[in-house]
Amino acid sequence: MTEQNFNAAYAMQEIGGGVTAAKGFVAAGIHAGIKNNPAKRDLALLASEVPAVCGGVFTQNKFAAAPVNWCRKVNAQGKARAIVVNSGNANACTGQTGDEHAAQMAQAVGGALNIPTNEVLVCSTGVIGVEMPIKTVLDGVSAIAGKLSYEGGKDAAEAIMTTDTCLKQCAVTYEYQGKLITVGGMAKGSGMIHPNMATMLCFITTDLAIEQSALQKAVAEAAGATFNMVTVDGDTSTNDTMLVLANGVAANEPVAANNEGYAAFVAALTFVAARLAKLMAYDGEGATKLLECVVSGAATLKDARLAAKAVVGSSLVKSAFYGEDANWGRIICAAGYSGAEFDTQAVNLRLESVAGGIDLMQNGAGLKFNEELAARILQEREIKILLSLGNGAYTATSWGCDLSHEYVNINADYRS
Amino acid sequence: MTEQNFNAAYAMQEIGGGVTAAKGFVAAGIHAGIKNNPAKRDLALLASEVPAVCGGVFTQNKFAAAPVNWCRKVNAQGKARAIVVNSGNANACTGQTGDEHAAQMAQAVGGALNIPTNEVLVCSTGVIGVEMPIKTVLDGVSAIAGKLSYEGGKDAAEAIMTTDTCLKQCAVTYEYQGKLITVGGMAKGSGMIHPNMATMLCFITTDLAIEQSALQKAVAEAAGATFNMVTVDGDTSTNDTMLVLANGVAANEPVAANNEGYAAFVAALTFVAARLAKLMAYDGEGATKLLECVVSGAATLKDARLAAKAVVGSSLVKSAFYGEDANWGRIICAAGYSGAEFDTQAVNLRLESVAGGIDLMQNGAGLKFNEELAARILQEREIKILLSLGNGAYTATSWGCDLSHEYVNINADYRS
Numbered sequence: 001m002t003e004q005n006f007n008a009a010y011a012m013q014e015i016g017g018g019v020t021a022a023k024g025f026v027a028a029g030i031h032a033g034i035k036n037n038p039a040k041r042d043l044a045l046l047a048s049e050v051p052a053v054c055g056g057v058f059t060q061n062k063f064a065a066a067p068v069n070w071c072r073k074v075n076a077q078g079k080a081r082a083i084v085v086n087s088g089n090a091n092a093c094t095g096q097t098g099d100e101h102a103a104q105m106a107q108a109v110g111g112a113l114n115i116p117t118n119e120v121l122v123c124s125t126g127v128i129g130v131e132m133p134i135k136t137v138l139d140g141v142s143a144i145a146g147k148l149s150y151e152g153g154k155d156a157a158e159a160i161m162t163t164d165t166c167l168k169q170c171a172v173t174y175e176y177q178g179k180l181i182t183v184g185g186m187a188k189g190s191g192m193i194h195p196n197m198a199t200m201l202c203f204i205t206t207d208l209a210i211e212q213s214a215l216q217k218a219v220a221e222a223a224g225a226t227f228n229m230v231t232v233d234g235d236t237s238t239n240d241t242m243l244v245l246a247n248g249v250a251a252n253e254p255v256a257a258n259n260e261g262y263a264a265f266v267a268a269l270t271f272v273a274a275r276l277a278k279l280m281a282y283d284g285e286g287a288t289k290l291l292e293c294v295v296s297g298a299a300t301l302k303d304a305r306l307a308a309k310a311v312v313g314s315s316l317v318k319s320a321f322y323g324e325d326a327n328w329g330r331i332i333c334a335a336g337y338s339g340a341e342f343d344t345q346a347v348n349l350r351l352e353s354v355a356g357g358i359d360l361m362q363n364g365a366g367l368k369f370n371e372e373l374a375a376r377i378l379q380e381r382e383i384k385i386l387l388s389l390g391n392g393a394y395t396a397t398s399w400g401c402d403l404s405h406e407y408v409n410i411n412a413d414y415r416s
Numbered sequence: 417m418t419e420q421n422f423n424a425a426y427a428m429q430e431i432g433g434g435v436t437a438a439k440g441f442v443a444a445g446i447h448a449g450i451k452n453n454p455a456k457r458d459l460a461l462l463a464s465e466v467p468a469v470c471g472g473v474f475t476q477n478k479f480a481a482a483p484v485n486w487c488r489k490v491n492a493q494g495k496a497r498a499i500v501v502n503s504g505n506a507n508a509c510t511g512q513t514g515d516e517h518a519a520q521m522a523q524a525v526g527g528a529l530n531i532p533t534n535e536v537l538v539c540s541t542g543v544i545g546v547e548m549p550i551k552t553v554l555d556g557v558s559a560i561a562g563k564l565s566y567e568g569g570k571d572a573a574e575a576i577m578t579t580d581t582c583l584k585q586c587a588v589t590y591e592y593q594g595k596l597i598t599v600g601g602m603a604k605g606s607g608m609i610h611p612n613m614a615t616m617l618c619f620i621t622t623d624l625a626i627e628q629s630a631l632q633k634a635v636a637e638a639a640g641a642t643f644n645m646v647t648v649d650g651d652t653s654t655n656d657t658m659l660v661l662a663n664g665v666a667a668n669e670p671v672a673a674n675n676e677g678y679a680a681f682v683a684a685l686t687f688v689a690a691r692l693a694k695l696m697a698y699d700g701e702g703a704t705k706l707l708e709c710v711v712s713g714a715a716t717l718k719d720a721r722l723a724a725k726a727v728v729g730s731s732l733v734k735s736a737f738y739g740e741d742a743n744w745g746r747i748i749c750a751a752g753y754s755g756a757e758f759d760t761q762a763v764n765l766r767l768e769s770v771a772g773g774i775d776l777m778q779n780g781a782g783l784k785f786n787e788e789l790a791a792r793i794l795q796e797r798e799i800k801i802l803l804s805l806g807n808g809a810y811t812a813t814s815w816g817c818d819l820s821h822e823y824v825n826i827n828a829d830y831r832s
Contacts, residue, residue: 062760063752093745095781128745129782236753238745315731329509329544329654336479337652344478365511366545405821 010174010264012271018169020153021184022207024049024249027152029159032140034088034126034133041159043140046203047082047113047148052247053212054080054121055219059240066091066098067122068239070106074121078212080245083121083203084109084141085160087188090199091124091132092238101132108138112145123241125162125188125199157186160201164188166283170275174268176261179250181208183268187276190283199239200227202276208265209248214257218266219244226273229309229398230281244269274397281312281399282382286406289321293385295335296395303340303389304396310338311385312400321383322402326351326374328360335387346390353380363390426590426680428687434585436569437600439623440465440665443568445575448556450504450542450549457575459556462619463498463529463564468663469628470496470537471635475656481508483538484655486518490537494628496661499537499619500525500557501576503604506615507540507548508654517548524554528561539657541578541604541615573602576617580604582699586691590684592677595666597624599684603692606699615655616643618692624681625664630673634682635660642689645725645814646697660685690813697728697815698798702822705737709801711751712811719756719805720812726754727801728816737799738818742767742790744776751803762806769796 020027025048032043056075058068074080084105091098102122110117124132157169171184185204210218223242248254255261282290293311298304311317314334320327328349336344349361355377358369377383436443441464448459472491474484490496500521507514518538526533540548573585587600601620626634639658664670671677698706709727714720727733730750736743744765752760765777771793774785793799 059753061749061752062756062758063748093748093777093780093782128749238749238752332479332509333477333544333654336477336654337475340478342478361509364509366509 010176012172012174012268015171015173017171018153018157018184018186019046019203019205020150021171022182022205024207024247025205025245026148026150027156028144028147028149029152029155029157030140030144030147032086032143033136034086034140041155042086042088043137043144044085044156044159045082045109045141045144045148046156046205048205048245048247050247050249051079052081052245053078053210053215054243054245055212055215056241056243057220057223059236059238061236061238063093063238065124065238066094066102067124068241069099070102070122071241071243074118077118079119080121081115081119082109082113083123083243083245085123085201085203086137087160087162088126089124089130089132090126090128090239093129094131097131101134104134105137105141108141109145112141121243123201123239125160125201125239128238153184153186160186160188162188162199164190164283166279168276168279168283170272172268172271174264176264177252179252181250181252181268182206183208183272185272185276187280189280199237200280201239202227202242202273204244204269204272206244206246207249208246208255209250209252210246210255210265211257214255214262215244215246217257218262218269221266222270222273225270226277229305229396230277230400278399281401284401286404287401288404289402290382291321291385291400291402292382293387293398293400294395295387295389297389297391298394298396299341299392301394301396303342304394306338307335307340307387307389308396308398310334311387312398315403318400318403321378322404324375324378326360326369326371326378328366331385331387332361340389342389342391348388348390350386351377352384352386353377353382355380426592428588428590428684431587431589433587434569434573434600434602435462435619435621436566437587438598438621440663441621441661442564442566443572444560444563444565445568445571445573446556446560446563448502448559449552450502450556457571458502458504459553459560460501460572460575461498461525461557461560461564462572462621464621464661464663466663466665467495468497468661469494469626469631470659470661471628471631472657472659473636473639475652475654477652477654479509479654481506481540481655482510482514482518483507483540484657485515486522486538487657487659490534493534494632495535496537497531497535498525498529499539499659499661501539501617501619502553503576503578504542505540505546505548506542506544506655509545510547513547517550520550521553521557524557525561528557537659539617539655541576541617541655544654569600569602576602576604578604578615580606580699582695584692584695584699586688588684588687590680592624592680593668595668597666597668597684598622599624599688601688601692603696605696615653616696617655618643618658618689620660620685620688622660622662623665624662624671625666625668626662626671626681627673630671630678631660631662633673634678634685637682638685638689641686642693645721645812646693646816694815697817700817702820703817704820705818706798707737707801707816707818708798709803709814709816710811711803711805713805713807714810714812715757715808717810717812719758720810722754723751723756723803723805724812724814726750727803728814731819734816734819737794738820740791740794742776742785742787742794744782747801747803748777756805758805758807764804764806766802767793768800768802769793769798771796
C-alpha cells in the first residue's frame with residue numbers, strides 16, 4: 001500500500017507529540033547526574049498504565065551491551081510495562097558488573113512502579129567500557145518515578161539524546177474498526193557515516209490492541225524499511241535497540257498478523273519509524289545535507305535496498321555532496337558494487353531538490369547537463385537521488401547525510 | 417609458510433626496481449597529453465621480449481570500464497606480451513565508443529611492437545564518463561614504443577599515478593631449482609576510506625616459467641591476502657585491475673599448481689603485492705597514519721579477514737586515530753559487527769607503534785591503561801592494531817589509514 005492509499009483508507013493524520021501521544025502512556029525525563037552538565041537530562045522513564053505487549057529488534061553486534069541482553073530476555077517473554085533509558089553511559093563492555101547494573105535498574109523501576117522486574121526494559125547510550133555510576137542512576141529512578149505524566153514525552157525524548165542536535169519525535173493517528181488508533185515515538189541517534197558507535201535508540205508506543213507475535217513481526221518489518229536503511233548492514237553499535245509497546249487501550253479487536261488491521265498498523269508504524277530515521281540522518285554528525293536515495297526498478301526488494309544503502313553509505317558520494325559537486329560517477333559506482341543485480345545499460349539517474357531536478361544518466365550513459373542548474377540544486381539542504389535500475393518493480397529508500405569537516409572534528413576526539 | 421621460513425628456504429631478497437626487475441621485460445612512461453600538466457607522465461607501456469602467460473583479477477563492479485572488459489577477454493586466453501596504461505581518463509561509462517577506444521589502444525600497441533592485438537592488455541585510470549582523447553592516446557603509443565628499455569620501470573610507475581603522492585614499486589629475488597627468480601611490480605591507488613573510485617591498478621612481472629592455470633590461481637591467492645585487505649568487499653572501482661605476466665626467461669622447469677615451486681612463487685608474489693598494498697594504504701587520500709590490523713586466533717581465515725577489514729574500514733576507528741585517541745571501544749565494536757564468529761569473553765586488544773605497545777582489553781574487558789603512553793604510541797605515523805579473538809589458529813592482516821580533514825578536502829570537489 002502506498003502512503004497515499006493508506007492515508008485515504010485509514011484517514012491517517014500526523015499529530016504532535018511522541019511516546020505519550022497514545023492513550024495510557026506516561027513518561028518523564030530528568031537530569032539524574034550521569035552527564036556532568038546539570039542542564040542536560042540524562043534519564044528517561046516511559047510506562048504503560050495497563051499491561052502491554054512488546055516487540056523489539058536489537059543490535060547484531062557481538063559486543064551487545066548489558067542492557068541489550070536484558071531487553072532480549074524481557075522481549076522474548078513478550079510483555080513489558082515500562083522502559084528506562086539513560087544517556088551518558090552505554091553500559092557496554094562492562095562484564096558481569098554491567099549485567100548486574102542493568103538488572104538493578106529494572107528492579108528499581110519495578111519497585112517504584114509496583115510492576116514485575118521482568119516487565120521492565122532497560123536501555124543505555126553513551127561512553128563504552130566505563131562502569132555505570134549505578135548509585136546515581138538508582139537515585140534517579142526513585143526521583144523520576146513520581147514525575148511520570150501524559151505530557152512527559154518531550155522530556156523523555158530530550159533525556160535520551162547524546163550528540164543529537166535536534167529532538168526526534170513523531171506521532172500519527174488512524175481509524176480502525178471505528179476506533180482512533182495512535183502510534184507515537186521518539187528516537188536518538190546521529191553519526192550517519194557508519195553509525196556503528198552512534199547508538200540508535202527508538203521507542204514507539206501505541207494504544208492498538210495487537211497480538212504479541214503480530215507486534216514482533218511488525219517491528220521487524222518497520223525496522224527493515226526504515227532504521228536499517230540509514231545504516232549499512234551489520235554496522236550496528238553495541239546498544240542499538242528499537243522497542244514498541246502496545247497496550248490495547250483503544251479497545252479494538254486484537255490485531256493478528258493475518259487480519260486486515262495488520263497492514264494498517266505496519267503502515268502507521270513504518271511512517272513513524274521512517275520519520276524518526278530521516279531525522280536521524282538529517283542530524284548526522286557534522287551533516288550539512290540530508291540525502292534521500294530512492295532506488296526503483298529493482299528485480300527484488302533486496303536489490304533495491306542494497307543499491308540504495310550503498311549510495312548513501314559511500315564516503316565518496318557523501319564527500320561530493322558536501323562539496324556540492326554533481327559527481328554522478330560516484331553514485332553509479334556505488335550502485336555498481338552494491339551487489340544488486342541489474343543491467344548497466346538500463347540505468348537512469350536524476351537529482352532533485354526544492355530548487356529543481358536534473359537528469360544525469362540515461363540508459364547507462366552520462367548526459368550533458370547544465371552545471372549551473374546542478375549547482376543550484378545541490379546548494380539545498382535536502383537532496384533526492386533517484387536511481388532507476390530498469391530491471392523490475394521493487395523500490396527502496398535510504399537516508400544519509402554528507403561527510404563534512406565537522407564529522408572529522410566530532411569523531412577525532414570523541415572521548416575528550 | 418611464514419615470511420621468515422620462506423626467506424630461509426628460498427633466500428628471498430628485496431631488491432630495487434619494479435616491473436623491469438625481472439629478466440626480459442622492458443617499459444617506458446611518457447607525457448602523451450592526456451593530463452594537462454606537461455610535467456606529468458600519463459602513458460605507460462610494459463612488454464615482455466618473449467611470449468608470456470598472464471593472470472589477472474578485476475573489479476566486481478557492474479560498471480566495469482571498457483579496458484577491464486578488454487582485459488578479461490585477453491586474460492581468458494592466458495597469453496599476453498604487453499600492457500598499455502593511461503592515466504587521466506578512466507574510459508568508464510563511455511558506452512560502445514569506449515570499447516572501441518580500448519580496442520584501438522591494443523591495436524596500436526600490437527602494430528608498434530609487432531605482436532598480436534589479442535596479446536595486448538589495456539588499462540585506464542582517471543575521470544569517469546568522459547570520452548578518451550583517443551588521437552592523443554594513439555599518438556602517444558607511437559611515441560612510447562620506441563622508448564621501451566630495461567630501465568623504464570620507474571617512468572612507467574610514475575605514468576600510472578593519479579592522486580598518488582608516492583611511487584609504488586617493489587621487487588624481490590629468490591632461488592628455485594638453482595635459478596634466480598625475480599618478481600617485481602608497480603601499483604597506483606589511494607583513497608583508502610572506501611577505495612570505490614580511487615582505482616587500484618597493479619602490474620607485476622616475473623621471469624619464472626609457470627603454467628598459466630597456476631599463475632591465475634596464484635594471482636587470485638595473492639590478491640585475496642593483500643589488495644582485498646585494503647578494501648571492504650565489493651567496494652571496487654570501475655577500473656580496478658591486477659595483472660601479472662610470467663615470461664619463463666629464468667628457464668626453470670615450469671611451475672604447476674601442484675608442485676613445490678608453486679608455494680614459493682605465491683609467497684614471493686604475495687610479498688610484492690603486500691608491499692604495494694601497504695604503500696597504497698600509506699598513501700591514502702589525506703592520510704596522516706598507516707594502520708595495520710592483525711587479527712589472530714580466528715576460527716577460519718574468512719573470520720580473520722572479516723574482522724581485520726571491518727576495523728580498518730570503520731570511519732569511526734579512522735577518525736579516532738586521526739585524533740590520536742585510544743578509543744578502543746570503536747575497534748572492538750567494528751570487530752563485533754564484522755560478521756566474524758568469536759566469543760567476546762576471549763578477546764584481547766593491543767596497540768603498538770615504534771614508540772611502544774599497550775594492552776587495552778583482555779578477555780573481553782577493558783583494561784586501565786596509561787593515557788600518556790597511549791598518546792605517545794598514537795603520535796607515530798605507523799600503528800599496529802593487534803586483535804586476538806582467542807577462537808582458533810587463523811590470522812589475517814589488513815591495511816588502512818586514518819580519516820582526516822584533508823580527505824574531505826580532496827573528495828569534496830574532485831571534479832573541479
